[in-house]
Amino acid sequence: MSTILLVEDNEMNRDMLTRRLQKKGFNVLVATDGVQGHTFACAAIPDLILMDISLPEMNGWEVTRLLKSNQATRHIPIIALTAHALASDREKAFEAGCDDYDTKPLDFVRLMGKIETLLVVKKT
Amino acid sequence: MKLQNLSIKRKLMLITMLTSTVALLLFSASFLFYDLISFRHFLSQDLATQAEIIGYNSAAAMAFKDEAAASVTLTALKAKEDITAAILYTPDGKAFTRYVRANLVDPSLNGNQPRFEGIRFRDSHLEVVHAVSLNGEPVGTLFLQSDMSQWYSRAKRYAIFLLVFMLGSDLLALLIASKLQTLISGPILRLEDTMHMVSAQKNYEVRALKFYDDEIGRLIDGFNTMLSEIQQGDSALQSANDALKAQTLELESEILQRKQAQDELLSAKRTAEDASRAKSSFLANMSHELRTPLNAIIGYSEMIEEEIQDTGKFENVQDVKKIQSAGKHLLSLINDVLDLSKIEAGKMGLHLESFDVAQMVQEMVSTFQPTITKNSNTLQVNLAQDLGLMRADVTKVRQILFNLMSNACKFTNNGTVSLDVQRTTKGDREWLKFQVKDTGIGISAEQQKNLFKEFVQADASISRKYGGTGLGLAISYRFAQLMGGHFTAESEPGKGSTFTVHLPSKVSADVVEAVKAKENNGPLAEAPKPATQADTILVIDDDPAVRDLMFRHLVKSGFHVVVAADGEEGLKIAKRIQPRIITLDVLMPGIDGWEVLRRIKADPELAETPVIMVTIVDNEIMGLNLGSSNYVMKPVDRTLLTDLIEKHRKARPSSSSDVPVAV
Amino acid sequence: MKTLRFIAGCLLCVTLATASYAQSPNSSNSSEYLIKAGFTYNFAKLIQWPANAFPQPNSPVIIGIIGNDPFGGTLDEVLAGKNVNGRELVIKHLKWGADLKACNILFVSSSEALHIDEIFHIVKGLPILTIGETPNFARRGGIINFILEDEKVHFEVNVEAAKDADITISSRLLSLARIVPRTVADGSKAQ
Numbered sequence: 001m002s003t004i005l006l007v008e009d010n011e012m013n014r015d016m017l018t019r020r021l022q023k024k025g026f027n028v029l030v031a032t033d034g035v036q037g038h039t040f041a042c043a044a045i046p047d048l049i050l051m052d053i054s055l056p057e058m059n060g061w062e063v064t065r066l067l068k069s070n071q072a073t074r075h076i077p078i079i080a081l082t083a084h085a086l087a088s089d090r091e092k093a094f095e096a097g098c099d100d101y102d103t104k105p106l107d108f109v110r111l112m113g114k115i116e117t118l119l120v121v122k123k124t
Numbered sequence: 125m126k127l128q129n130l131s132i133k134r135k136l137m138l139i140t141m142l143t144s145t146v147a148l149l150l151f152s153a154s155f156l157f158y159d160l161i162s163f164r165h166f167l168s169q170d171l172a173t174q175a176e177i178i179g180y181n182s183a184a185a186m187a188f189k190d191e192a193a194a195s196v197t198l199t200a201l202k203a204k205e206d207i208t209a210a211i212l213y214t215p216d217g218k219a220f221t222r223y224v225r226a227n228l229v230d231p232s233l234n235g236n237q238p239r240f241e242g243i244r245f246r247d248s249h250l251e252v253v254h255a256v257s258l259n260g261e262p263v264g265t266l267f268l269q270s271d272m273s274q275w276y277s278r279a280k281r282y283a284i285f286l287l288v289f290m291l292g293s294d295l296l297a298l299l300i301a302s303k304l305q306t307l308i309s310g311p312i313l314r315l316e317d318t319m320h321m322v323s324a325q326k327n328y329e330v331r332a333l334k335f336y337d338d339e340i341g342r343l344i345d346g347f348n349t350m351l352s353e354i355q356q357g358d359s360a361l362q363s364a365n366d367a368l369k370a371q372t373l374e375l376e377s378e379i380l381q382r383k384q385a386q387d388e389l390l391s392a393k394r395t396a397e398d399a400s401r402a403k404s405s406f407l408a409n410m411s412h413e414l415r416t417p418l419n420a421i422i423g424y425s426e427m428i429e430e431e432i433q434d435t436g437k438f439e440n441v442q443d444v445k446k447i448q449s450a451g452k453h454l455l456s457l458i459n460d461v462l463d464l465s466k467i468e469a470g471k472m473g474l475h476l477e478s479f480d481v482a483q484m485v486q487e488m489v490s491t492f493q494p495t496i497t498k499n500s501n502t503l504q505v506n507l508a509q510d511l512g513l514m515r516a517d518v519t520k521v522r523q524i525l526f527n528l529m530s531n532a533c534k535f536t537n538n539g540t541v542s543l544d545v546q547r548t549t550k551g552d553r554e555w556l557k558f559q560v561k562d563t564g565i566g567i568s569a570e571q572q573k574n575l576f577k578e579f580v581q582a583d584a585s586i587s588r589k590y591g592g593t594g595l596g597l598a599i600s601y602r603f604a605q606l607m608g609g610h611f612t613a614e615s616e617p618g619k620g621s622t623f624t625v626h627l628p629s630k631v632s633a634d635v636v637e638a639v640k641a642k643e644n645n646g647p648l649a650e651a652p653k654p655a656t657q658a659d660t661i662l663v664i665d666d667d668p669a670v671r672d673l674m675f676r677h678l679v680k681s682g683f684h685v686v687v688a689a690d691g692e693e694g695l696k697i698a699k700r701i702q703p704r705i706i707t708l709d710v711l712m713p714g715i716d717g718w719e720v721l722r723r724i725k726a727d728p729e730l731a732e733t734p735v736i737m738v739t740i741v742d743n744e745i746m747g748l749n750l751g752s753s754n755y756v757m758k759p760v761d762r763t764l765l766t767d768l769i770e771k772h773r774k775a776r777p778s779s780s781s782d783v784p785v786a787v
Numbered sequence: 788m789k790t791l792r793f794i795a796g797c798l799l800c801v802t803l804a805t806a807s808y809a810q811s812p813n814s815s816n817s818s819e820y821l822i823k824a825g826f827t828y829n830f831a832k833l834i835q836w837p838a839n840a841f842p843q844p845n846s847p848v849i850i851g852i853i854g855n856d857p858f859g860g861t862l863d864e865v866l867a868g869k870n871v872n873g874r875e876l877v878i879k880h881l882k883w884g885a886d887l888k889a890c891n892i893l894f895v896s897s898s899e900a901l902h903i904d905e906i907f908h909i910v911k912g913l914p915i916l917t918i919g920e921t922p923n924f925a926r927r928g929g930i931i932n933f934i935l936e937d938e939k940v941h942f943e944v945n946v947e948a949a950k951d952a953d954i955t956i957s958s959r960l961l962s963l964a965r966i967v968p969r970t971v972a973d974g975s976k977a978q
Contacts, residue, residue, distance in 0.1 A: 012420040020427060083412050088475060105419040105455060108426065184959035187829040188942075189822075193963050259832035259871065 002119060003027040005046035007037030007063065008081070009055050013104075017050070020108055034058025041067050041076065048118060049078045051098070053089075061096040068097030077118040081106065132309040133302075140301035141294060148293050152286040160279050167275055168243045168250055174204070175254035175268045182212055183256050186264040189214075191221050198223035206270045208249065212256070213237035213265040220264060237265050248272055311335045315344055328355035403469050407462060414458045421451040460595035467602045474517045474606060476631055481511040481556060484518060485545055488525055495533040496541065501562075504542035511547055514556055516631040520603040527596040528560040528623050536564030539620070547629065554629040555609075561622045567615035575613055600625070607631045610771075660684045661769060662703035664694035664720065665738070666712040674707065674738075674765075681766045691715035695723055698730055705772050706735045707765070734772040736765070820858045822940045823933055824865035827918060830931060831871045831892060833960035837953040840891055840914040847875035853887065853906065854896025856880055857920070888913055895919040895929070903927055914953045925967045930954065934965070943967045 004026045008014045018028045029044055031037035034055040041049060041063075049067070053060035060080055067073040080093040080101035093101040100114050130138065178197060185193035194212050201207045201223050209230065211222040217237040224230070241253050250270040256263050311334075318332040328351055334344045425448040432440050466472040489505055496503045514521070525543075532541040544559040567575065575597060604611045608628050615621035661683050663674045671687045678685045686701060688694035691714055698706060706724065710717035717737060724730045831848055841848075848871050852858070866876040881887060887906065893915050895906055900921045907928040910917065917929045924932035925945040930952060934941040944964035949956050 010416060013416075013423075016420065016423040016427060020430075023430070083415065105415060105422065108423070181959070184829070184833060184957070184963050187832075188826060188963050190963045258829060261828075261832065261869065 001025065001027050002047040003029060003044065004115070005029040005031065005037065005041055005044060005049045005076075007031045007034070007040075007049065007055060007060070008052040009033060010052070013052075013106075017106070024112065034060065034063045038063050038066055041073050042070065045073065046076060048115060049076055050115075051078050051080050053080055053082045053093075061092060064093075064096040064098055077121070079111075079114055079118065132312055133305050136305035136308060137298065137301045140297055140305070144297040145290070145294055148290045152290055156279070156282055156286060159282060160275065163278055164250075164272075164275055167270065167272065168245075168252070171250055171252045171268055171270050172243055172254065174201075174207075175252040175266050178210065178268070179254045179256040179266045182266065183258040183263055186212060186214070186220065186256050187258040187261070189220075195221040195223070206272070206274050207268065208271045209267070209269040211237075211267040213267065215262055215264055217265075238267060245272075248276075307336070308340065311340045311344060315340075315347060319347070322351065328352075328358050400469075400471075404471050407466055407469065407471060411462050414462070415455065418451055418455045418458065422448055422455065425451060457595075460599060463599050464595060464602075467599070467606075472602075472606065474631065475519070476515055477518055478513050478515045479518050481514045481545060482507050484514075484522065485525070485543070488522060488529075489543075491526065492529045492533065495530050499533055499536060500538045501533055501536050502540045504540060506542065506544045508546045511545060511556070512629075514627070514629050516607055516627060517603075520607065521627065524600040524603055524625055525558060525560075527600045528558070528625070531596065531623070532560050532562035532564065532621070535621070536562040539563035548626075550626075555626045556629050558625045558627070559622060560624075561620065563620040566617035566619050566621055567613070568617045572613065572615060659705075660686055660701055660703040662686050662688060662694060662698055662701070662706045664688045664691065664706065664712070664717075665709035666690055667709070670709065670738075677765070678769070681769075683769065691717070691720040691723075694720060695727075698724065698733070699727070702729065703733060705769050706730075706733055707738050708735050709738055736768055736772075738765075819935065819940060820861050821865070823920070824858055824862040826933070826940065826942065827862065827892070827894070828865055828869060828871075828876070830916065830918065830960065831876065833957040834916055834949075835955040835957075836891060836916075837914050841874070845874065847877040848892065849877050849879055849890040850892040850894060851879045851881045851887065851890030852894045852896060853881045853883075854899035857896055888915070890915060892916045892918060895921075895924070897921050903929070910952075912951065916952070916954055917948070926969060928969060930956075931964070932967075941965065945969055 004021055006014065006017055006021070006028055008017065008030075009032055014030060014032070018030060021028045029040055029046055031040045035057040037049075037051065037055070038058065040046075051060045051064060055063070060082075064078050064080065067076065067078065074097075077099040078097070080096075080098040081104060082089050082093070082101060083104045090101060099118055102111050102114060127138075178201070182194045182197040185191075185197060198210045198212065198221060201210050202225075205225075207223075207225065209222065209224045212220040213236070214220045219234075219236070238251070238253055241255065243250065243252050245251070248271070250272050252266075252268040252270075254266040254268065256266050314335075315332050318330060322328065322330050331348045331351060332344045334341050334348075425444050429441060429444045429448065432438070432444060463472070485505065485507060489503070492503060529541065529543065540561075540563050542559075542561045544557075544561070546557045546559075548555045548557050601611045604625050604627060608631055610626040612624045612626075613621065614624075661678055663671055663678070663685060665671045665674065665687070666689055668689070671689070675685050675687055686697060686703065688697050691712055694706070694708070697703075708717045708720055708724075712720075715723075721735055721737070724733065724735055827850070831850075850862070850866075852862075856862075862878055866878065869876060879890060881890070881893075887893060887909050891914070893906070893910060895903060895917060897920050899906065903919065903921065903924065904927065907917070916931065917924075918931045918933070919925070919929045920933040922932075922934075925943040925948070928945065928948050930945055930948045932943040932945075934943060942964055943966070944956060944961060945967050946956065946961070947969050
């Protein structure tokens, strides 16, 4: 059973995603802000991280950069979740080190596709 | 002290003195000289004469060798004080008898007859040797010597006299000069005083007194003229200065006003900027705020649906699905509204990137599939081989395509929806042409008018029947415009519709234009970019007032405008300058607008030029049928006209099958 | 024979010389007559004859010597080539019986001392300058008379006689001369 760390400050989004992911069979860890997200990631070494970008304490890019520059956590695939759909955001995501990104409003099916792709890649 | 710096008075007197002294000196000297010379001559003549007389008188005595008698004759010379010696010599040269002035001892007198004849001067003595003869017979020689004392005394006397005379004259000259020099120095000194006064008191009203009408008088005149000129200049300067002061004050107050205005403008600007920023952040926030709860609604309803599926309570599924659907509709409405707001606020920016056209289309195709199958339609995608790369805002391009495709699918049942993408060249630019055709219900002419307007779907019932927000086309149209593209639609009710979007293959940031709100030009609306040099508009109108108005309007909007007063002239000019756009008045003397239009369209060189009919005659259909690109009613709405022109300017005139699109 | 000739010659010369010497009574005073000759010439220069004394303008001044010629050739010598007012001077040796009136200057030699009155009588009123060398010549009516004093030659002038002869004597000459008045034979002054 894979573990997904979800870093999302919005309660409803968090709730929805957690429950849907759990239904899909994932073990879901939750962090509510950037710093917490970073801490949890280092501690738990999840299989995948869903990173909301607009976070309190520390924004998603920052957390991603930190994690990607840390030997222990760089292998963890990170999907950035952003409300903006601008190309610049996409570039920013990849620049920060994200492996993929998805836009809100989330299409759960689409998201699942991205998650699965990354986990498969990781496994191989 | 230097001579040159003496006062005029001294100089003049010095000059006078010098002149008179020199003159006197010269005169005296020459006079003296002349006199003494002639006196000497006289003396010698005199002595010679005396010698003659004495000779004559003593001739007989000499002839008779009567020494006594001869001596007597000589002794008479005692009376003449200047005669120092008189010696009579016999013919053989021996001294016969002599007279020597008392107390005189001159050894040179002893001896024989001197060896000269005539007159000579020796040792400041005048000597004469005279041959004595009696009736032509030489009887001896007379030697007469004078001591020139007369001459010396005369010389002395004269010299002294002349000296005294000179001194006296000099003195007199001095006196006269000192009196007369005032003739010259007086006026000069007065002038000097006046000048001094003028410069000290800066009083330019003073005038120097003129005394005489000589050079100095003229100098004074000149000086006075200069003064009056200075005075004039000074007063002119004064008044200019005053005027300047007044002007400065005015300017200062004006500057103050301007500054105030500027400050006001700045604060207005800041306010506007703040407002703009507020708007942006509002939009951004609203975007986020609005979407978030909706996401929750949609998301949870999806989850509930899944759970219901699991539990098998299918009768609730429909309700939940309705919630979902409403939520999704609301979301898309919100998205569209926010997009439009952004566009309207001028906040819609372009984010350009290069992408492979074919690839993009292929990726999108999959997203259409649900909508296609929903209405049992068939999808045809025709991509040209040479599509290559496009540089544009890919998101917007996708949005446009998605909009067109979903519209096509929505309004077609059991039909075909085809997507054609081609690369074309118009003028010097390359374009991507996206064409979406459907065999759906079509759009009536009436509806076509309002196609790209917001919030107006073809029919209120349609939104109920077909869904959608009614904003999609408006947004797509605006997006196309933003990127410098061009949107056209063709349709036949019942047969189907064709929507064509032309987009530049390389969207340049310069071409970004904010779409102006037609209803109101807010302070934040951006002005249209001025036309390039090549973009000339030809205005053909017989009414000079209209011509002028059009000219000024269009020039203000940044176009290059040429006017023509009648059809013939207009045609000639059009042929010559090949304008970008022609505005054409219908009612004109000579050949009327219709005829001009016919001729324009008949001329291959001009056929492609967009023609906008500007007229009071409401005959739009005729115009359109004849091929005018647009039909605008007088009085001309400036913004309308400019919009039209902008539209045509940007869109390269394609084939004349271009369906004129009413705005 | 030659010596004889020579001696004869010498003798001849001596004789001639002596003869010539013997001819003049005053041969030891040849300088005196040189002076007198000179004086005579000077006299001629210093007097004026009246217009009728000369027939023509260029007539010569004739100097007549009556009696023994005391001058010898001296007068000739002195007067040679000279002229008086353009007139030549011609010397005539006059013998008794000759025309005494035909001269301008008459020199009465001392040899004619006894005939002086006769001479004066002949030439009375005529413009002839009478010159003598005997005492009282001038007082007796002669115009000029040579005086020898202290071996110096002086001369006397009788002004009245000159006036009678219508001869003007220059004051210059007069100033050098001793003026003598005419006296009659008894020696009293003439009025």
